[in-house]
Amino acid sequence: MRSIWKGSIAFGLVNVPVKVYTATEDHDIRFHQVHAADGGRIKYDRVCTVCGKSVQYADIDKAYIAPDGEQVVLTDADFAKLPAAEKHEIPVLEFVPSEQIDPILFDKSYYLEPDSATPKAYVLLAATLERIDKTALVHFTLRQKTRLAALRVHDGVLLLQTLLWPDEVRAVDFTSLDDVSAPRPQELKMAETLVESMSGDFDPSEYTDEYQIELQKLLDDAIARGEGRVDTGATAESAEAPDAEVVDLVAALQRSLEASGRRDAGEKPAKKAPAKKTAKKAAAKKAPAKKATARTATRKGA
DSSP: OOOSEEEEEEETTEEEEEEEEEOOOOOOOOOOOBOTTTOOBOOOOOBOTTTOOBOOGGGOOEEEEOTTSOEEEEOHHHHHTSOOOOTTEEEEEEEEEGGGSOGGGEEEEEEEEEOSSSTHHHHHHHHHHHHHTEEEEEEEEETTEEEEEEEEEETTEEEEEEEOOGGGSOOOOOGGGTTOOOOOHHHHHHHHHHHHHTOOOOOGGGOOBHHHHHHHHHHHHHHHHTOSSOOOOOOOOOOOOOOOOOSOHHHHHHHHHHHTTOOOTTSOOOOOOOOOOOBOOOOOOOOOOOOOSOOOSSOTTO
């Protein structure tokens, strides 16, 4: 891995030199656009709508369109005037209970490596965070943008996760839930029994991205045949009609229990041996959260 940032964590009067690495990577297969007739690559040209000429990236500034339609253009010099935290320092703002940070706020993750011949301060901070089971809220400036971030320990090393600002989480109000009656005790009992029968310990290695695996096989087969275009030979089949909506929730839960081998809802479920699971990758839907009133770059009372 190659570090993307160097600096230090400011932990009171303690200074912890660190190097930052991106903690995750995307293994999705990438495609580019081509002309269907001859397979030629499609290129895009930055063309000015006023003069009609192609514009080089170095000659491009950023513009903001106000609600009234007025355009304001900002240059790099304008952005340099904006307030930002120290570019090479990660100041600790406060320590908070880890469970108080809603997972919906987590954005990108970064590993921190000690950048010192004697990383004693790094080890001390990591051990302290594990011992007190708290998360440090910090400021982290990357690519001229300062974000709030959570600093915690993962597999013995410090992990920094940038956080969304509260007003970046959408508020939600589904009127379809307004008049729904509360579940009946029998429904809750059967649902809990079903959940228990399907419960186990989370092991990420048991899940695989079947879509990417099959896509790679499709590409490998096409390459082996020397074909520029893949014809799977699949024919469109009429989709099966979905089952009618189940009116009786208890009946649906009972069928689920029977399918899992649990005909007696009161029977304690037997432990099942772990089975290999596969899961197709799907875009994650953000959970709803109430919108905060304002964005702040410093904690309250600071």
